[in-house]
Amino acid sequence: MAIQKVKNNIFSIGSKHWDRRLFDELIPLPDGTTYNSYLVEGSEKIALIDTVDPENLEDLFENLKNHNVTKIDYIIANHAEQDHSGGIPAVLAKYPEAKVVTNEKCKKMLIDLLNISEDKFQVVTDEEKLSLGDTTLQFFLIPWVHWPETMVTYLKEDSILFSCDFLGSHFTSSELFVKDEVKVYQSAKRYYAEIMMPFRKKIIGNLEKIEKLKIDMIAPSHGQVYDNPKMILDAYKDWTSDNVKNEVVIPYVSMHGSTKKMVEYLTDALIKRDIVVKPFNLTVTDIGELAIELVDAATIVIGSPTVLTGPHPSVVYAAALANALRPKAKFATVIGSFGWGGKMVEKIVGMLNNLKVELLSTLIVKGYPKENDFHALDNLADEILKKHRSLNL
Ligand code: FEO
Numbered sequence: 001m002a003i004q005k006v007k008n009n010i011f012s013i014g015s016k017h018w019d020r021r022l023f024d025e026l027i028p029l030p031d032g033t034t035y036n037s038y039l040v041e042g043s044e045k046i047a048l049i050d051t052v053d054p055e056n057l058e059d060l061f062e063n064l065k066n067h068n069v070t071k072i073d074y075i076i077a078n079h080a081e082q083d084h085s086g087g088i089p090a091v092l093a094k095y096p097e098a099k100v101v102t103n104e105k106c107k108k109m110l111i112d113l114l115n116i117s118e119d120k121f122q123v124v125t126d127e128e129k130l131s132l133g134d135t136t137l138q139f140f141l142i143p144w145v146h147w148p149e150t151m152v153t154y155l156k157e158d159s160i161l162f163s164c165d166f167l168g169s170h171f172t173s174s175e176l177f178v179k180d181e182v183k184v185y186q187s188a189k190r191y192y193a194e195i196m197m198p199f200r201k202k203i204i205g206n207l208e209k210i211e212k213l214k215i216d217m218i219a220p221s222h223g224q225v226y227d228n229p230k231m232i233l234d235a236y237k238d239w240t241s242d243n244v245k246n247e248v249v250i251p252y253v254s255m256h257g258s259t260k261k262m263v264e265y266l267t268d269a270l271i272k273r274d275i276v277v278k279p280f281n282l283t284v285t286d287i288g289e290l291a292i293e294l295v296d297a298a299t300i301v302i303g304s305p306t307v308l309t310g311p312h313p314s315v316v317y318a319a320a321l322a323n324a325l326r327p328k329a330k331f332a333t334v335i336g337s338f339g340w341g342g343k344m345v346e347k348i349v350g351m352l353n354n355l356k357v358e359l360l361s362t363l364i365v366k367g368y369p370k371e372n373d374f375h376a377l378d379n380l381a382d383e384i385l386k387k388h389r390s391l392n393l
Contacts, residue, residue, distance in 0.1 A: 003063050004176040006219060007158055009041040009135065013067065014221075015052045015059035016172050023083075023170065027194045028288045031187055032172035035083055036221045038162060039064075040155065042132020045073040047101075049153055049162045050221045051087030060087055061094070071095065074122070074130065076137065077102040078164035079150050080109035084221050089114055101130060103141055106149035129156075140209060142166060144202035146195045152210060159216040165195070166206070167232045168220030178224045181231050186292070187223065188232060192239055193291035198326045200240045207236055244298035244330055246393035248384060250279040251290055251322070252303025253312040258337035258368050263303045265374055266335065269381035275388065282314040287321065294327035298393060299384050300357070302334045302348055306364075309342035319351040326354050331387050333360040333380065337367065360384065 004012045014037035020029050035052035037060055046069070052060045072095040077085050080102075088110065092098060099122040102110065107121045124130065126141040136156040143150060145166040153162040169188035178184045196203060211233065218226040218233075226232050248270055254260035263279050270277040278297075280290045294300070300322065304315040311319070332352060334345045345362050360383055365373045 003067055006038065006176065006225060007160070007217070010155070010158065010160065011039045011041075011067065012176055012219070012225070013037055013039050013060060013063035014050075015056035017053070017056055018172050027170075028286050029170045030286070030288070031170060033170040033222050034172055036219065036223075037087075038219060039067065039069065040132060040135060040137070042135035044133030045131070046071060047074040047076055047130075047132055047137060048072050048091065048098075049076040050078055050084040050164060051075065051091055053083040054086035054090070057087050057090055060091075064094075072098040073132075074099055074101045076153050076162075077106055077110060078153060078162065078221070079147060080106050080113055081147060081165070082113065084164060085110055085114060089116060092116070092120060101139075103139070103149060103151050106151065109147075109149050142206035142209060144199040145206055146199055154213055159214045161210060161213065161215050161218045161229070162221075163218055164221040166220065167218055167226070167236060169223035171223040173224055176225055177227045178231070181228070184224060185231070185235055188235060189239065189295060190288045190292050191222070192236070193295050193325065194288060197239075197291075197295060198324060200326070200328065203236065204240050207233070207240065239295050242328060244328055244391065244393070245276070245296040246274075246388050247276040247278065247293070247297040248299045248301060249290070249293045249297040249329075250277065250301045250303055251282055251285075251315070251318045252279060253282045253305065253314045254303070255305045255307070255312070258365060259303045259305050259335070262335050262337070262363070262365065262369050262373070262377060265369070266301065266377045266381060269378055270384065273381055273385045275381075275385065282318050287318070290318065291321070291325060294322060294325060294329070297327065297329050298388055298391065299331040299333075299360070300327070300329045300355075302332070304334070304336040304344055304348065306336065306338035306342040306344040309344075310347045311336075311344045315348065316351070319348050323352050323354045329355065329357055330391065331360050331384065332357040333362050335363045335377070335380070337365045337369070339367065358387070360387065
């Protein structure tokens with residue numbers, strides 16, 4: 001990746017991972033990702049803000065060489081996860097005079113994860129400043145976006161917030177700054193849904209904390225740099241708010257067509273009631289698309305056939321994921337079918353204990369749905385409409 005100038009004495013020197021398609025062996029990355037590392041050259045000291053995933057270290061070192069960086073005074077570690085911190089041991093080996101600047105919690109994690117020696121650290125506290133001469137860095141602890149040790153770095157003179165994971169996106173482009181806000185919005189929403197959403201309440205507090213700063217630019221460690229920070233800050237305020245939208249998400253699996261027929265009927269019934277509905281056949285869906293829809297939906301309807309007395313394993317996976325992501329949905333239910341018996345509904349409901357939802361009427365059909373089952377699905381659509389209206393949706 002080429003070196004790109006952010007502003008004045010600030011350069012983006014990380015790596016673009018164009019063809020990465022999976023993160024944490026779980027999260028699909030349709031647009032790849034980047035590991036942004038920023039070099040800030042003050043009049044007296046030089047700081048490197050975050051490093052890169054160890055797999056892409058070569059890019060970082062090539063950029064350091066091409067930029068003739070012979071000395072690094074500080075390596076700022078905003079976050080201990082290895083896609084940003086994993087390059088620190090190699091950078092320390094090349095620049096042994098550098099100190100790793102981070103908070104106490106992150107320091108402990110970096111020692112555990114990367115075996116960095118304790119004497120390499122310079123610990124900072126919340127709001128502490130670090131002078132680079134004519135440039136000042138200030139650190140703000142923002143725990144739980146998405147690990148407990150996370151912090152951001154604020155460059156006072158240029159009003160730039162280096163936010164690491166926070167406000168980022170798995171989006172790869174040759175352009176440094178956000179140009180296509182619609183595309184980046186969607187990518188950032190996917191990213192929020194997949195790793196930030198479980199910490200929604202904590203993020204609200206962290207947003208309030210950083211919004212006290214004058215921010216002209218947000219430079220995250222994944223994705224492009226926001227020169228219109230309002231776009232992403234407004235999006236986060238919307239996603240983290242308690243407000244849900246007049247939307248129903250239906251993750252489902254069907255083996256012989258019964259559950260599919262029910263889902264199709266319910267989808268049409270909801271459309272007739274002017275409710276936005278998104279069915280996801282879990283056998284073909286990108287799980288990230290499902291996560292995006294979970295950000296705003298008021299209601300989740302899970303559809304499953306009965307397999308060996310329980311839910312279909314793909315539904316178990318989706319229910320476990322939804323439970324872990326803790327979307328702000330207010331209502332949920334289960335529909336599906338069975339051949340000879342089982343406890344499919346109870347098992348799915350038992351998996352959703354993290355969700356603060358009111359359980360609506362469930363509907364389980366023996367075999368293929370019949371007239372009275374379609375009538376029950378109409379009733380369920382009416383019930384969903386009534387519940388949404390109770391929230392003024
Ligand atoms: Fe991009 Fe939490 O690491």
